[in-house]
Amino acid sequence: MKKVLKWIGFVVGSLIGLVLVVGATLALMGNARLNKTYDFPPSDLVLPTDEVSLELGKHRVESLCAGCHGPDLGGIEKWFDAGPLGTVDSANLTGGEGGVGATYTTEDFVRAIRHGIDAESKPIFMPAVYSTSYLSDEELAAIIAYLQTLPPVDHTVNGANFTPLAKIMLVAGVLPQLPVEVVSHETQVDAIPAGPTVEYGKYMVDTHDCRLCHGQELNGGPFPDPTITKISPNLTPGGQIPFWTEEQFITTIRTGVTPGGYELDPEFMPWKDYAKFYDDELKAIYAYLQTVEKLPQYTE
Secondary structure: OOOHHEEEEEEHHHHHHHHHHHHHHHHHHHHHHHOOOOOOOOOOOOOOHHHHHHHHHHHHHHHHHHHHHHHOOOOOOEEOOHHHHEEEEEOOOOOOOHHHHOOOOOOHHHHHHHHOOOOOOOOOOOOHHHHHHHOOOOHHHHHHHOOOOOOOOOOOOOOOOEEEHHHHHHOOOOOOOHHHHOOOOOOOOOOOOOOHHHHHHHHHHHHOOHHHHHHOOOOOOOOOOOOOOOEEOOOOOOOOHHHHHHHHHHHHHHHHOOOOOEEOOOOOHHHHHHHOOOOOHHHHHHHHHOOOOOOOOOOO
């Protein structure tokens, strides 16, 4: 009996040791992915200085950046807090103490917004890159130009702090790929003429996280935050929006209340940011959503 117990103990101990070795190996592989450096051709963007462009940059920053980086763009501590997976502080975008604006060049901002890497060419955890990589040169330049006019905010943040478990889950494919591993990395992106058109609506959808939360086909899906178990709603003609008028759609985004009286939760749907869209931008989005393929609601 003692020999059997000893043998069982040996087997169990070996299995535990094997699991620890595999876990350590996967954690090291995850750490290597998080510290890999990338090199992309320069964009050669020329920043505008005219008031119209700076106003465009301000408009885009209010809808694209403030929700994650704070109203003063000074960064948010524990913007992403996933407990055993770790935390992420969003960056201070200003030129104040602790802000990237104090040291980032134009190309540094391009690398972060379009490619998902920092000034050291290493990956950043900024899910919005899935969308901001589609920004046209014109709008990207306007955004960077406006960021450089911000009043300094002194706020030192701690960046990303992932646990070994998160690194293991990254390598195992449980967590989404890093933005730099997925986006197209275009060097130049042509502008789409602004207006209440289907083409401009697609541009707005592509650049404002709609596919990030509602799925690539817009028929709903899991949120990018693995701690959120909700499934986002279907935006295709298979969902509710085709039954709304253009006016009702605009009112929903402006007020956060659907025609049926359902109140949108700003924790999951940043309608307060999108409420800042111009009427033509909302009309364009509505027009585009009428043209996408009718699909059933995603369930799993």
